[in-house]
Amino acid sequence: MRPIVFSAFALALGASTAFATDYPATITDVAGRTVTIAKKPERIILQDGRDMLTVALLDRDNPYARVVGWSSNFVKSDPGTAKLMEGAFGKAPPIMSLSEDGETDLEAVIAAKPDVVVAQLRAQKSFKEGGIEDKLKALDIPVVYLDVMEEPVDHTMESVEVLGKVMDREKEAAEYVSFYKQHLGHLNEVIAKQTVFPNVFVEAKAGNKGDGCCFTHGDTGFGKLVASLKGNNIGSKLLPGQTGTVSLEALLGSNPPDVYIMSGSQWTNPENSAAPFGYNVTPQQVSAALGKLERRDGFAAMKAVQDGRVYGLYHQFYNHPYNIVGLEYMATFMYPEAFKDLDPAATYASLIKSFTKIPDAPVVLGASAPVTQ
The missing domain is CATH 3.40.50.1980 (Nitrogenase molybdenum iron protein domain)
Structure with a gap:
């Protein structure tokens, strides 16, 4: 993928009106x-x-x-x-x-x-x-x-x-918000041209407590991120509240997801088998964890698995000021052809280097699950 280039002048212009x-x-x-x-x-x-x-x-x-x-x-x-x-x-x-x-x-x-x-x-x-x-x-x-x-x-x-x-950091805030708006505007511009909007299920904390399934978000967190990309968030339809568990049977029945996203992180609880997204991990380790989760009982019958549209995402994006990167990953999952030139990893690297002094270290934040068919 090639990074989408945004105008440095526009970023500077966005910050120029900030005052102490x-x-x-x-x-x-x-x-x-x-x-x-x-x-x-x-x-x-x-x-x-x-x-x-x-x-x-x-x-x-x-x-x-x-x-x-x-x-x-x-x-x-x-x-x-x-x-x-x-x-x-x-x-x-x-x-x-x-x-x-x-x-x-x-x-x-x-x-x-x-x-x-x-x-x-x-x-x-x-x-x-x-x-x-x-x-x-x-x-x-x-x-x-x-x-x-x-x-x-x-x-x-x-x-x-x-x-x-x-x-007293209005200038720094304006710089980041300008960056965020430009990247969000690109997403909105491309999605506005789409005519088919996928049904999406986000299994939040997939594997965090072993092999259980399927905790998700309704009209909050990941559910809001899906909706902002014009996807149909299945959790919003099936949950009575903001978060909860949807049975695998429900997902295999009348609400089959076109896109299945499993969020993961490096939780330290002993039963955790989630995809270890974040720093100090290799793509191979993430892929292995996603593959194991994808092979849970009953998953082979799911449409998204059969179509090769199962993905993994850094869990913290549901509640994170850098969620624009999560949105870009989700956009590539939901509209792969439309966003084939979008590189969310490059966006994250640019964000870290331009707007923080957090070290620019190797990190894995999103991935496709191994194709099992």
Whole structure:
């Protein structure tokens, strides 16, 4: 594949209108709340550790420098990237008791004396019901909500812009958002010319707990990414909620996927047999894991398997500020002929080298499963 080339002038033009943040700064976060940031924050807590990757777009020299606490989910879900970043930026910030859904050790948060707490939108309900928002506000500690999962396309760009204003990194935020918009615009332009839109099933965390099947996303995460590419997300039709398990029988019956995508990562739980997407892995290791998952009982009868349209994808893209790369991989899976010249790996390399100082190391983020027929 050849990388799609975008105008460097356009990227620079997108960033040229950015200005330094004046404090106190009043911003509107992704939840639509008006928040006042009294001063340039030097002590930041991340309720979701994966937001460190957004910080890496902004505090490029050392994203750890201003973070005084973060949750463990980034280190647990993607130890390869965490190890790479620690090697580049030094000792990581201390882990705090912060859950993905917002359960928080409030005493520890207050003791860290943060200037701001950055949280994901899905934690807002817990923060409000538990009184965390109000208690922090009473101590003049603002909470700022971001989102890269519930509305992963629109909110990713907005989240980078919001955090850029909070951190006095508006120029860096604008540079990345310009890059994101150009790549997204190319996807939208090509998809607008299509006349057939595939039925897609994303088996999230495939193999994470052994051979079980088939956990998926409805109108969130991967489901939203599929919908943004005009695919028909089967999980949205079959699940009563945002996430859940669909039986293999349902997928073999009246809802056969044209495209089957299995997400994987380097989880450390002992029963994990997922495709180990990420750093410090070879394409051969990923292919072997995908092939084993594809040979689970009953899969040979699936249309996508018979048609050779089974793929694997780095799991973290469902909730990731670099999800534009995941969108490009998914576009090549869903519309292979239309996107035959698109190279998502080159997009990722360009993103890392242009907008972060994360080392440009070998990485595997997407792949076709071995053809079994």
